[in-house]
Each structure stands twice: as C-alpha cells, then as structure tokens.
Amino acid sequence: MVYEGRLLPGNRLPSEESLCEELGVSRVTVREALLYLEQEGFITRRQGLGTFVHPSAFRSKGRIETETCFNQLLRRIGYSRISVEGDIWEDKAVEPWAELLQVPVGEPVLMFTRLFLADGRPVIYCKNHIPMSFLKLPISDLDANYQGNLFRLLWIWCGQEITHRTAWFKARAVTEEISEKMGMPIGTPIFSWDEVQCNIEDKVVCLSENYFDTVAVPLCSMRRTWRWGDAEDQDAEENGR
The missing domain is CATH 3.40.1410.10 (Chorismate lyase-like)
Structure with missing residues (x-):
C-alpha cells in the first residue's frame, strides 16, 4: 500500500476498520502492525487526525537501527x-x-x-x-x-x-x-x-x-522527535537542550 502510493491525502493511512477489510485480517493484527511501524519511525499516529506515513523512512537505505544483521x-x-x-x-x-x-x-x-x-x-x-x-x-x-x-x-x-x-x-x-x-x-x-x-x-x-567502508556502505539513522508541548520537551527547551 505504501510502496504503491495508495494513501489518503497528506500521506495518511485508511482507518483501522478499512485496513482490516482490505487486508482480510483482524483488528488485533492491524494494531500490532501499526505499533511496529510506529516504533520503527515509519508512521506517526495522532488521535483525531489519523495515521501519517513517512515515505522517506521507507526510502532510506542503510538505517542502522532497523537492521538485525x-x-x-x-x-x-x-x-x-x-x-x-x-x-x-x-x-x-x-x-x-x-x-x-x-x-x-x-x-x-x-x-x-x-x-x-x-x-x-x-x-x-x-x-x-x-x-x-x-x-x-x-x-x-x-x-x-x-x-x-x-x-x-x-x-x-x-x-x-x-x-x-x-x-x-x-x-x-x-x-x-x-x-x-x-x-x-x-x-x-x-x-x-x-x-x-x-x-x-x-x-x-x-x-x-x-x-x-562507508563509501560502499553508506549508513544513516532516523531520529524521532517528541510531540511539541510534552512536559519533557518544554523542560528540555528551558534548559537549553
């Protein structure tokens, strides 16, 4: 779905219910898959707004935090x-x-x-x-x-x-x-x-x-940020971090 570009406006995924129907799987399976994608930085979920896909994360090669070997x-x-x-x-x-x-x-x-x-x-x-x-x-x-x-x-x-x-x-x-x-x-x-x-x-x-040999093996890492407005972020800003 992501690689085929079948996304809603704003690079959003369909609702969980729609994904269950299209993929023929249970809601539990969909939620587990979304949790994994969120943990790996491929998507961001916002209550009331939807699930946003980050195609740039899928295109990034050599991501050291997602590879197991x-x-x-x-x-x-x-x-x-x-x-x-x-x-x-x-x-x-x-x-x-x-x-x-x-x-x-x-x-x-x-x-x-x-x-x-x-x-x-x-x-x-x-x-x-x-x-x-x-x-x-x-x-x-x-x-x-x-x-x-x-x-x-x-x-x-x-x-x-x-x-x-x-x-x-x-x-x-x-x-x-x-x-x-x-x-x-x-x-x-x-x-x-x-x-x-x-x-x-x-x-x-x-x-x-x-x-x-980083000429032959370019490496990168995707760093996620916390949602602005969280107490931790505000404290970090106040302390110059």
Missing part, C-alpha cells in the same frame, strides 16, 4: 551477491575490550571474525569477542563461515537469547589487520561501531568490533 543491511542498500568469510580461535581478554565484556583481563574468550563481501568487494569487517564461559559447543564444532544472523549464532553456540544492545560509534585509524582484510591503506580513517549484546540478565554475551 549485516546481510540484510547490504541487501537493502542494493547488493545482490553477499558472502561472508570467517575465522575462529581462542584468545585472552585484553583492555579496553575486557571492561566492555565485564570480564577480567586474561579471561578466555572466543574470537570470531567475519568479513562481509558485497559483489566481491570487502565492505564490513567484524571482530566478535565471546567469553568462553558462555560457549556450549567445542570449538571444533563451530562453523567459521556461518552466513546467518549473529543473534541466531549466539543462540546455537551459547544458548543465549540477546534482548538488547548498546553501541558506540567513532572514527579509528586502519590497522595492519584491518588493512589486510579490507584492502585499505594503514592509517586511513575508518568508521567503527563497537557493540555489546546482552541477555535478559543484562550479562554481556558478545562484544563486536565492526568496521565499515
């Missing part, structure tokens, strides 16, 4: 041939990663690297640190070239469900290791995305260092 991210950007090359070994936790992993320096960790190639070009390099205490399988049984979702992998390998993540973004200089993987000159600035994946008990199951 880099394969999906690359497909949405437009790449058709995606492959992953991996490697696995056991190591010891070192700073600054040990602190983020919430383990002592020297704690055994599983290192699992993944190099994503898009149409034959290396575009994303991921270096994952997993405390060995979470591992449920012998290293010999692990598939270094696993092509799927990291969260699925952590469930298979560690029996851990990831419920939330925290990410930090910064620029770093290309190291010898990254240069060998991605073919970029040593010392070149590169966009990095460090992320901890936590289970329901808030324990860090995995720490990921992710490095991007």
Whole structure:
C-alpha cells in the first residue's frame, strides 16, 4: 500500500476498520502492525487526525537501527551477491575490550571474525569477542563461515537469547589487520561501531568490533522527535537542550 502510493491525502493511512477489510485480517493484527511501524519511525499516529506515513523512512537505505544483521543491511542498500568469510580461535581478554565484556583481563574468550563481501568487494569487517564461559559447543564444532544472523549464532553456540544492545560509534585509524582484510591503506580513517549484546540478565554475551567502508556502505539513522508541548520537551527547551 505504501510502496504503491495508495494513501489518503497528506500521506495518511485508511482507518483501522478499512485496513482490516482490505487486508482480510483482524483488528488485533492491524494494531500490532501499526505499533511496529510506529516504533520503527515509519508512521506517526495522532488521535483525531489519523495515521501519517513517512515515505522517506521507507526510502532510506542503510538505517542502522532497523537492521538485525549485516546481510540484510547490504541487501537493502542494493547488493545482490553477499558472502561472508570467517575465522575462529581462542584468545585472552585484553583492555579496553575486557571492561566492555565485564570480564577480567586474561579471561578466555572466543574470537570470531567475519568479513562481509558485497559483489566481491570487502565492505564490513567484524571482530566478535565471546567469553568462553558462555560457549556450549567445542570449538571444533563451530562453523567459521556461518552466513546467518549473529543473534541466531549466539543462540546455537551459547544458548543465549540477546534482548538488547548498546553501541558506540567513532572514527579509528586502519590497522595492519584491518588493512589486510579490507584492502585499505594503514592509517586511513575508518568508521567503527563497537557493540555489546546482552541477555535478559543484562550479562554481556558478545562484544563486536565492526568496521565499515562507508563509501560502499553508506549508513544513516532516523531520529524521532517528541510531540511539541510534552512536559519533557518544554523542560528540555528551558534548559537549553
């Protein structure tokens, strides 16, 4: 409906009742779908005015907050041939990663690297640190070239469900290791995305260092704003935020 441009004036969706009739589903299903779309920033609902669609959000490629895996991210950007090359070994936790992993320096960790190639070009390099205490399988049984979702992998390998993540973004200089993987000159600035994946008990199951060729993989984020007039917004304005 959105992609076909079948919207009411003002980029509005039909009423819930009309959507139920047109799609042949229950009102509960429609409401769950609308809630998801609202949470992802694709629509805004206003009581008495209707549900407004934001086509620009659908057109934005490389949205980091909506993707659950880099394969999906690359497909949405437009790449058709995606492959992953991996490697696995056991190591010891070192700073600054040990602190983020919430383990002592020297704690055994599983290192699992993944190099994503898009149409034959290396575009994303991921270096994952997993405390060995979470591992449920012998290293010999692990598939270094696993092509799927990291969260699925952590469930298979560690029996851990990831419920939330925290990410930090910064620029770093290309190291010898990254240069060998991605073919970029040593010392070149590169966009990095460090992320901890936590289970329901808030324990860090995995720490990921992710490095991007942002020429090949442009990234963006859609930031929602609160409705003007809310007490929090007024307080923020008064305090200069």
